[in-house]
Structure formats: C-alpha cells, structure tokens
Amino acid sequence: MHFLLLNLTVLCWLVKICNSLDNGLALTPPMGWLTWQRFRCNIDCKIDPENCISEHLIKRQSDCLVSEGYHDVGYEYVTIDDCWSDTERDKNGRLQPNYDRFPNGIKNLSDYVHSKGLKFGIYADFGSKTCAGYPGSEYHMKLDAQTFADWGVDLLKFDGCNSDIKDAPKGYPAMAKYLNMTGRPILYSCEWPFYNWKNGVKSNFTAIRNTCNMWRNHWDIQDSWQSVKGVIQYFVKSDKQFRSFAGPGGWNDPDMLVIGNYGLSYDEERAQMAMWAILASPLIMSLDACNVRPLSKSILQNKNVIAVNQDKLGIQGSLKLVQESVYKLQIWTKPLLPKGSYAIVVLNLHQGGGQLHVNFTLNDLDIYDSKGFNVSETFEGRHIGFYKSNDVIKCRVNPSGVFMMTARPAITNDSNLRFISKYKHTYVGKKGEK
Numbered sequence: 001m002h003f004l005l006l007n008l009t010v011l012c013w014l015v016k017i018c019n020s021l022d023n024g025l026a027l028t029p030p031m032g033w034l035t036w037q038r039f040r041c042n043i044d045c046k047i048d049p050e051n052c053i054s055e056h057l058i059k060r061q062s063d064c065l066v067s068e069g070y071h072d073v074g075y076e077y078v079t080i081d082d083c084w085s086d087t088e089r090d091k092n093g094r095l096q097p098n099y100d101r102f103p104n105g106i107k108n109l110s111d112y113v114h115s116k117g118l119k120f121g122i123y124a125d126f127g128s129k130t131c132a133g134y135p136g137s138e139y140h141m142k143l144d145a146q147t148f149a150d151w152g153v154d155l156l157k158f159d160g161c162n163s164d165i166k167d168a169p170k171g172y173p174a175m176a177k178y179l180n181m182t183g184r185p186i187l188y189s190c191e192w193p194f195y196n197w198k199n200g201v202k203s204n205f206t207a208i209r210n211t212c213n214m215w216r217n218h219w220d221i222q223d224s225w226q227s228v229k230g231v232i233q234y235f236v237k238s239d240k241q242f243r244s245f246a247g248p249g250g251w252n253d254p255d256m257l258v259i260g261n262y263g264l265s266y267d268e269e270r271a272q273m274a275m276w277a278i279l280a281s282p283l284i285m286s287l288d289a290c291n292v293r294p295l296s297k298s299i300l301q302n303k304n305v306i307a308v309n310q311d312k313l314g315i316q317g318s319l320k321l322v323q324e325s326v327y328k329l330q331i332w333t334k335p336l337l338p339k340g341s342y343a344i345v346v347l348n349l350h351q352g353g354g355q356l357h358v359n360f361t362l363n364d365l366d367i368y369d370s371k372g373f374n375v376s377e378t379f380e381g382r383h384i385g386f387y388k389s390n391d392v393i394k395c396r397v398n399p400s401g402v403f404m405m406t407a408r409p410a411i412t413n414d415s416n417l418r419f420i421s422k423y424k425h426t427y428v429g430k431k432g433e434k
C-alpha cells in the first residue's frame with residue numbers, strides 16, 4: 001500500500017511533469033562524461049595524440065571511467081561532442097566520422113564503449129552546420145536519427161548553431177519523433193531553451209519537456225568559478241520560469257561539471273557538486289578520467305551527494321533564504337525521499353577570508369515536522385544532531401564554499417524504519433555518534 005502511494009508520488013509529483021518525452025529514459029538526472037569542456041575541438045592528433053577528439057581518446061577515457069571507479073557510482077554515458085565527423089557526408093548522404101581519427105568507425109567505437117558496460121553518446125546540430133562547422137542535420141534529420149540508431153547510440157546531444165530560431169519549435173520535436181521511429185531508446189539532450197534565450201525568444205517549457213530528456217538553459221560552462229557562479233545566478237533569476245518543469249524524464253541542464261580540471265579550488269569544486277546535486281542537474285563530467293587529483297575524484301564520487309542528485313522524487317531544489325545581513329549567502333533546499341526529508345545547501349559566495357558563521361532554523365526554510373529531524377552533514381555522512389524545526393542550526397562555511405546537510409524526520413515506529421532502510425545509502429548518520 002505504501003509502496004503504491006510512493007510510486008504515484010514519484011510519477012506524478014506535479015501534473016505537469018507527468019507529461020514528458022516518453023522513451024523511458026532519464027528517470028533520474030543522467031550521469032556521464034562529455035568531451036567538450038575539457039577537450040573542445042582539438043583535432044590535431046599529430047601534436048596532441050592523447051587529447052585530440054578520436055577513437056583513442058574515447059576508448060582510453062571509457063577504460064578509466066570504469067577502472068577509476070566512476071562507473072560504479074553511476075557515471076554512465078560517454079559522449080563525443082562536436083568535431084567527430086568528416087567535413088562531408090558520404091555518397092549516400094550519411095554522416096561519417098573523420099577516418100583518420102576514428103579509423104574503425106563509430107559502430108566499432110560504440111561496441112567498445114558498450115563492452116565496458118557504459119552507454120555511448122554522440123553530437124549533432126539542428127542547423128545547416130555544427131558550431132565548429134561540420135555537417136549539420138538540417139534536411140537530414142530522419143537519416144541521421146537512423147544512422148545514430150544503427151551505430152548503437154544511446155544519447156544524442158542536439159545543438160542549435162547555424163539554425164533559424166523560428167524553426168526550433170518544429171525542428172527539435174521532429175528529431176525527437178525520428179529518434180523514436182528508430183525504435184532505439186535514445187536519450188535526447190537539447191539546447192533549445194538556450195538558443196531561445198540567446199535570441200530573445202521566450203521558451204515554452206511544456207513543449208521542451210514533451211520533447212527532450214534534458215535541456216541546456218544557459219551559456220557553455222567554462223573552467224572557472226566565475227562561470228559556475230554565473231550559471232547558479234541564472235538559475236536563481238529564472239527559477240520561476242523553469243524549475244517546476246524538471247522531474248523524472250526531463251531535466252534543466254546547467255551544463256557540465258568542471259570539477260577535476262584546472263579552474264576550481266577544492267571548496268569551489270565541492271560547491272559545484274553540491275549545487276548540481278540540489279538542482280537535480282545532469283551530472284556530466286568533462287575531464288581526463290585517467291588523471292584526476294584524489295580530492296577532486298572523491299568529490300565527484302561522493303555517494304551521499306550523488307544520492308541527493310539521484311533522488312527518485314526528482315524535484316529540482318530551490319533557493320529558500322538569502323540572509324540579508326550577509327547578502328551573498330544562499331540557502332537552498334530540495335525535498336527527498338522518504339517523504340518529509342530534505343537536502344540543504346548553504347552556499348557562501350563571499351570571497352573575503354575566513355569562515356562565515358551561519359545560523360538558521362529549519363522553520364526558516366519551511367521545513368516542519370513535529371517529531372523533529374536527524375540532521376547529517378552530507379559529504380562525510382556525519383551525524384550533526386537532532387533538531388526541532390525551531391532549534392538553531394549553526395554551521396561555518398568557507399569562502400566560495402558550501403555546507404551541505406540532509407535532514408530526515410525522526411523515526412518513530414517500525415514500519416517507518418523498514419521504509420527508510422530501503423534508502424540506506426542516503427541515510428548517512430554514523431553509528432554511536434551523537
């Protein structure tokens with residue numbers, strides 16, 4: 001009985017999100033790896049054989065995603081972004097790879113990725129050319145969808161360079177239809193709302209959710225804290241426009257995790273991970289999976305934080321509190337299963353030295369339960385204490401950093417205990433510590 005109710009809640013949290021692209025995919029935010037942020041359009045394999053966009057790169061990264069433990073914690077899709085294709089279609093009008101860099105063809109590469117237990121993604125563009133100038137899918141969408149299905153593609157990232165924005169409301173759904181007609185479930189990642197925004201067109205997120213499994217809202221992310229902050233602030237500003245459209249089957253996409261590269265400090269990396277988790281964002285890394293600093297790797301592979309992101313309710317978190325006295329302090333919350341539980345992220349955007357001392361109550365965040373809450377720090381899974389809704393919670397937050405918590409209603413009876421044990425992996429209090 002409980003289970004039935006739970007499933008209904010999961011499927012129909014809001015009437016709105018019952019309508020989504022019906023391909024059975026992305027029931028939780030997609031997780032994976034993508035070339036773009038780190039490897040860009042590096043096509044010079046003579047000068048840079050280890051980092052150029054090639055079969056070698058994708059195979060090596062797939063190997064490391066498995067051997068370095070990323071696959072075990074959920075990272076699954078390995079996607080090649082722009083610059084994989086030849087400058088011309090083949091004589092039958094089909095897209096073809098650059099055979100110098102992909103000598104065994106894409107089907108062979110996709111088989112390799114699958115043999116590792118991973119899924120394989122590819123990139124195309126809705127316009128006449130891709131952003132880097134390779135053949136676009138305009139007038140070829142049906143054939144391209146079939147080509148991708150024949151190659152065993154599991155995810156398509158569909159860009160919007162060199163297209164007329166007026167064609168988007170027909171074009172993106174047309175590709176969704178052609179993908180569907182192949183009979184192969186292919187996760188569909190669109191850039192539709194980003195190009196709308198860029199062209200000053202208001203997005204119809206009902207239509208976007210009906211069409212895509214994830215959709216990019218803002219500029220490409222860059223390897224810097226400034227860029228990560230810019231994306232967060234865009235999500236703050238546009239919250240009302242698109243937050244409620246996220247849910248099982250379709251997600252707002254603030255773009256890749258830049259953790260494990262060059263631009264972020266340890267605290268900034270934890271901040272991006274916590275924020276992407278609470279925003280129920282796709283977790284798509286773009287890094288050299290064979291060479292990641294241990295601290296960055298431990299952030300990317302933190303099971304407690306990933307569990308917040310992958311929570312089956314699939315609700316995108318929201319900004320609940322901006323403390324006036326310290327303007328750059330944001331407190332975000334995200335409802336979790338079991339019902340009545342929340343993830344909380346205290347984000348300190350100050351750059352001045354020293355920790356910020358932050359006090360708040362769960363009441364301040366609209367979190368109530370007469371039984372009170374067990375609160376844990378999320379990254380380490382450390383039990384912090386038992387709090388009633390009006391007890392003051394005190395924490396210290398590093399500059400450009402976060403304090404992340406999970407609050408779960410105190411348990412009162414056996415049936416609740418059994419219920420919660422199913423979600424043990426997110427229930428992180430350490431035994432004997434109080």
Ligand SMILES: *[C@@H]1O[C@H](CO)[C@@H](O)[C@H](O)[C@H]1NC(C)=O
Pocket residue numbers: 022023024179180181182183184185186
């Ligand atoms: C295609 O769409 C139909 C109807 O929406 C759906 O039932 C089916 O699962 C879809 N198939 C694929 C492969 O996405």
Ligand SMILES: *[C@@H]1O[C@H](CO)[C@@H](O)[C@H](O)[C@H]1NC(C)=O
Pocket residue numbers: 104108109111112115
């Ligand atoms: C890919 O092609 C290579 C070279 O032809 C071959 O040795 C290998 O078995 C193929 N891999 C798969 C997974 O088909």
Ligand SMILES: *[C@@H]1O[C@H](CO)[C@@H](O)[C@H](O)[C@H]1NC(C)=O
Pocket residue numbers: 204206207210
């Ligand atoms: C938005 O898209 C939905 C679904 O396609 C459609 O029913 C609705 O009329 C559209 N709304 C606007 C304002 O165009």
